[in-house]
Every structure is written in C-alpha cells, then in structure tokens.
Amino acid sequence: MNDHPIRILIADDHPVVRAGLRAVLETEPGFTIVAEAATAERAVELAAAGGTDVVLMDLQFGGGMNGSQATAAITARPGAPRVLIVTTYDTDADTLPAIEAGATGYLLKDAPPEELAAAVRTAAAGRTTLAPAVADRLMNRLRAPHSSLTRRETEVLTLVAEGLSNQRVSERLHLTQATVKSHLAHIYAKLGVDSRTAAVAAALGLGIIRR
Amino acid sequence: MNDHPIRILIADDHPVVRAGLRAVLETEPGFTIVAEAATAERAVELAAAGGTDVVLMDLQFGGGMNGSQATAAITARPGAPRVLIVTTYDTDADTLPAIEAGATGYLLKDAPPEELAAAVRTAAAGRTTLAPAVADRLMNRLRAPHSSLTRRETEVLTLVAEGLSNQRVSERLHLTQATVKSHLAHIYAKLGVDSRTAAVAAALGLGIIRR
DNA sequence: CCGGGCATCGATCAAAAGGTGGAGACGCCC
DNA sequence: GGGCGTCTCCACCTTTTGATCGATGCCCGG
Numbered sequence: 297m298n299d300h301p302i303r304i305l306i307a308d309d310h311p312v313v314r315a316g317l318r319a320v321l322e323t324e325p326g327f328t329i330v331a332e333a334a335t336a337e338r339a340v341e342l343a344a345a346g347g348t349d350v351v352l353m354d355l356q357f358g359g360g361m362n363g364s365q366a367t368a369a370i371t372a373r374p375g376a377p378r379v380l381i382v383t384t385y386d387t388d389a390d391t392l393p394a395i396e397a398g399a400t401g402y403l404l405k406d407a408p409p410e411e412l413a414a415a416v417r418t419a420a421a422g423r424t425t426l427a428p429a430v431a432d433r434l435m436n437r438l439r440a441p442h443s444s445l446t447r448r449e450t451e452v453l454t455l456v457a458e459g460l461s462n463q464r465v466s467e468r469l470h471l472t473q474a475t476v477k478s479h480l481a482h483i484y485a486k487l488g489v490d491s492r493t494a495a496v497a498a499a500l501g502l503g504i505i506r507r
Numbered sequence: 508m509n510d511h512p513i514r515i516l517i518a519d520d521h522p523v524v525r526a527g528l529r530a531v532l533e534t535e536p537g538f539t540i541v542a543e544a545a546t547a548e549r550a551v552e553l554a555a556a557g558g559t560d561v562v563l564m565d566l567q568f569g570g571g572m573n574g575s576q577a578t579a580a581i582t583a584r585p586g587a588p589r590v591l592i593v594t595t596y597d598t599d600a601d602t603l604p605a606i607e608a609g610a611t612g613y614l615l616k617d618a619p620p621e622e623l624a625a626a627v628r629t630a631a632a633g634r635t636t637l638a639p640a641v642a643d644r645l646m647n648r649l650r651a652p653h654s655s656l657t658r659r660e661t662e663v664l665t666l667v668a669e670g671l672s673n674q675r676v677s678e679r680l681h682l683t684q685a686t687v688k689s690h691l692a693h694i695y696a697k698l699g700v701d702s703r704t705a706a707v708a709a710a711l712g713l714g715i716i717r718r
Numbered sequence: 719c720c721g722g723g724c725a726t727c728g729a730t731c732a733a734a735a736g737g738t739g740g741a742g743a744c745g746c747c748c
Numbered sequence: 749g750g751g752c753g754t755c756t757c758c759a760c761c762t763t764t765t766g767a768t769c770g771a772t773g774c775c776c777g778g
Contacts, residue, residue: 310595310617316527358617384521384595406521406569448755459705462735474757477736482754484736491764492735493704494670659725673765685727692766693724701766702734 301328302420303347305377307339307366308332308354313405317352317382320409327416336366343370348377350419355383355394364394371398378419382412391430401425445483445504452479454505457496512539513631514558516588518550518577519543519565524616528563528593531620538627547577554581559588561630564610566594566601575604582609589630593623601714602641612636656694656715663690665716668707 304327308314314332321327330348333339336357343351351370355363367379378400391402400419403412404427415425445453455465462476469476484490487498499505515538519525525543532538541559544550547568554562562581566574578590589611594601602613611630614623615638626636656664666676673687680687695701698709710716 310527311620312524312527312531312593312616312618312623314527315530315620316521316523316525319526319530320523405523407523409522409526412523446754456704457708459700459702459708461702471755472757474759475755478757479755481736481738489670490736491670491672493667493707496704496707497668497670657724682725683727685729686725688766689726692768695766703765 301326302416303328303330303349304416305330305339305342305348305351306332307336307351307363308382309334309357310354313354317412320412321416323409324413327413336361336363340366340369343377344373346375350400350416351377351379352382352416353379353399355381364397367394367399368397378422380415380419380425382407402430403427404429445486445499449479449483449486450504452476453483453495453499456480456492457499457505512537513627514539514541514560515627516541516550516553516559516562517543518547518562518574519593520545520568521565524565528623531623532627534620535624538624547572547574551577551580554588555584557586561627562588562590563593563627564590566592566605575601575608578605578610579608589633591626591630591636593618613641614638615640656697656710660690660694660697661715663687664694664706664710667691667703668710668716 304321306314306317306329308317311334314334318329318332322329331342333342336353337360339351339353340361342348353363353367357363361369363381363383367381370376370379379398380401380403381394381399382403382405384405394402400422401415401424403415403425407415407427418425451469452465455468460468462473462480465471466473466476480492480495483495487495487502489495489498496505515532517525517528517540519528522545525545529540529543533540542553544553548571550562550564551572553559564574564578568574572580574592574594578592581587581590590609591612591614592605592610593614593616595616605613611633612626612635614626614636618626618638629636662680663676666679671679673684673691676682677684677687691703691706694706698706698713700706700709707716
C-alpha cells in the first residue's frame with residue numbers, strides 16, 4: 297500500500313488557490329500532484345481516467361456543476377479516488393450534500409499546511425478528517441430533531457424570503473392563499489417560530505435557504 | 508521610479524492563499540515578496556515599517572481587525588504603500604468600506620494570474636484596477652439614490668431580521684410600538700418596499716445588514 | 719436663531735398575516 | 749386495503765402589521 301506516493305488531483309476554479317495547494321503539498325514527502333482541474337466537470341473526467349488517489353475538491357465553481365455534484369459523480373464509480381473537500385466557508389447547506397455525496401473529509405481553507413497534509417494521508421487511507429467547526433455543527437445537527445422542509449414548503453419559504461406577500465406567493469406558484477398559509481403554518485411548526493420573518497431568519501441560519 | 512522591483516506584502520489569514528499568491532507573483536519579473544502577514548494587525552505593523560510598495564489585502568481575517576480597517580490604518584500614514592484588495596466574494600458591504608478606507612484596487616481571487624500581476628503594477632503606479640463585477644455594482648450604486656439608513660433604523664431592522672415582532676423590538680430597544688412602526692415606515696420608504704420581510708431581503712441584498 | 723434631520727410618541731383604520739379546525743385527493747409502502 | 753405523508757383548499761376569528769394623519773423635543777449647521 298505504500299509502494300507509491302499519494303497521487304493528488306486539485307479541483308478549484310481559483311488559480312491562486314490551486315497554486316497555493318500545490319505549493320503547500322509539493323513540499324511534503326510522499327505526495328505527487330498529478331493534475332489540476334478548473335471546473336467540476338473536468339475534475340470528474342480526470343478522476344474517472346484513474347491514476348489518482350485523493351481529489352482535493354472545492355465546493356463552489358464559477359458555473360455549471362458544483363463540488364458536491366462532482367463528488368457524487370466521482371465516488372459513484374468502483375475504484376474511485378477519495379474526495380477531500382477543501383472550501384472556504386462551511387454552512388449546513390454546503391456540508392450536508394457533500395457528505396451525502398460521499399466525501400471522505402471536509403477541511404476549511406484556513407487549515408494550517410500540516411493539517412492539510414495529514415488530512416490527505418488520512419483520506420488516502422480511507423478514513424475521515426473533519427474540520428473542528430464542521431464536526432461541531434454535525435454533532436448539533438444529530439442532536440436536534442431533524443426539521444427538514446418538504447420541497448413545496450421550501451419553495452414557499454424561498455419566495456417569502458424574497459419579501460413576497462402570501463398573495464404574491466400564491467400567484468407565483470399557482471395556488472390559493474389558503475394553501476400558502478397552510479404551508480407556512482407547517483413551516484412555522486417545524487422551525488419553531490411564529491412569523492414569516494422569523495422563519496426566514498431561522499432558515500437562513502440553518503442553511504435551508506440561501507442568501 | 509523603475510529602479511527597484513515592486514515590493515509586495517501579502518496579508519491573508521489562509522496559508523494556502525498566501526502560498527498561492529506568492530507562487531503566482533514570484534514567477535513575474537519585477538516583483539519581490541518582502542513579507543507575509545496572517546493577521547490584519549500584523550499587516551498594519553509591517554506596512555508602517557516601510558519598504559513596501561503594494562499590500563495585497565484580504566478582507567476577512569479570522570478575528571480582530573478586518574481588512575477594511577487595516578486598509579484605513581495603512582493608508583492614513585504619509586508615504587503609505589498602495590493597498591490592493593484581493594478577496595473571494597464581493598458584496599456592497601465589503602466593497603464600499605474598503606474603497607472608503609483608501610484601497611487602490613479591488614480584485615477577486617478567481618482572477619487569472621496575468622490580471623493579478625497587471626493589477627499590482629497598476630496599483631504600484633497609484634492607479635486603480637477594479638474587478639469587472641465590482642465595477643458593475645459600483646456604477647449601479649451611483650445611479651441609484653443612495654438610501655442609507657440612520658443608526659436607529661439599522662438597529663430596528665437588524666432586530667426585525669432576527670424575526671422579532673414590533674412588540675419584541677420595542678421591548679429590546681426600550682421604545683413604544685408606535686416608535687418602532689415609525690422607524691419601519693421610514694425604512695420601507697427608503698428601501699422601496701412595503702413589508703418587513705421584503706425590507707430584510709432588500710437590506711441583506713444591499714449589505715446594509717448581515718447574515 | 720431658524721430650518722431640517724433625527725428620534726420619540728399618539729390615534730385611527732384597513733389590510734395582511736397567523737391560529738384553529740377541518741377536508742379531499744394523491745402516491746407510497748407494508 | 750389501510751395508514752401515512754404530502755399537497756391542496758375552505759371558513760372563521762384574532763392578532764399583527766402597515767398607512768396616514770398627526771405631535772414634541774433635540775441637536776447641528778448655515
């Protein structure tokens with residue numbers, strides 16, 4: 297298992313970040329950067345071609361496929377490399393899809409170089425490294441009753457978060473106001489709040505909706 | 508003016524980003540990286556010590572002083588170096604304070620290496636480089652009537668954004684509901700909306716309030 | 719010293735939102 | 749087939765919010 301260096305693929309749309317990861321990892325013994333990808337699609341291609349042990353994957357790409365989707369595509373194949381998420385910010389909305397997609401680890405870009413190198417070795421061995429902040433939130437998530445909204449409820453809440461009235465929401469979704477109010481009542485119960493603005497605040501905090 | 512290479516200070520709390528900027532810029536002729544700073548405070552110290560032409564400044568640091576404050580501190584001194592903001596995301600809330608603080612340019616980290624190098628040269632000459640996305644938003648900002656809220660209005664809106672009712676806001680600020688409603692009416696007029704949730708959405712979009 | 723912006727409060731009235739307690743239709747799974 | 753969750757809708761009522769008039773005191777700059 298230790299007869300070759302760990303072969304690494306760097307996937308990030310920022311040239312500066314790619315150069316930085318390369319600079320940090322190339323000084324470590326036992327690592328080889330075999331390729332870089334500036335898009336998620338390209339990362340999936342390169343990973344599928346083989347010859348890679350660990351993929352360092354950003355979550356945000358300029359457009360097209362995002363990092364979680366790429367991770368799912370990569371890990372779906374037999375003999376796939378491990379995927380280590382290396383991103384700047386962590387919210388529930390980012391972390392959960394990535395982990396569900398089969399990421400082996402989740403690091404933040406402010407990690408010191410030693411931690412990054414250690415995480416790559418851990419990932420190559422198939423074990424998990426989580427940034428402390430991410431681990432904390434995941435634990436809280438498991439403790440809290442899982443309050444996931446249905447697809448329709450999320451649609452309604454997203455429009456409400458844009459400042460639309462019940463009337464406008466009902467028009468946009470081709471519903472009656474009664475239905476919108478019904479959805480909102482369920483949303484309030486699930487989120488433990490009692491007004492639309494509080495629901496938006498809670499959902500933003502939980503990463504259920506964006507912006 | 509061209510008798511020495513451009514002396515650069517890199518200020519960013521991410522080791523990876525520092526390494527990346529260094530890797531990108533060191534390959535360019537006429538550039539010398541004279542120092543790195545992992546905190547905004549350290550950047551101010553190093554810049555004050557002299558011997559620097561251009562500071563590459565991130566806006567977000569882990570804690571303490573942020574990049575805009577550091578920029579203000581650096582540019583306040585006579586003979587100060589130019590400050591070029593190099594950050595990941597751009598919102599009004601980030602851009603405006605940095606520019607008011609005296610930044611010479613504003614780039615995003617997804618800029619290609621050539622653009623970064625060109626911006627450093629431009630900054631060293633005292634002229635401005637703006638990322639296209641930033642330039643766009645600044646133009647829109649100038650066209651739109653500048654709707655800045657008063658301190659009190661911002662306080663009220665911040666609490667409203669946390670989901671509090673008028674009653675709760677009035678308690679928290681030791682006011683009557685009448686006063687809160689009066690502030691809200693002014694806020695709606697300034698933001699061009701007609702409900703609290705829409706005001707929160709608009710204020711988040713404009714960077715007037717956070718999270 | 720006067721005007722204007724700011725912050726504070728009051729009273730009404732109309733509209734919107736929220737609370738309660740339903741109900742029917744659909745799909746899914748055991 | 750029966751239960752469960754989701755999505756849809758209705759009626760009635762209370763509370764909250766917003767709109768529109770006000771008013772007062774304070775401070776600051778021309």
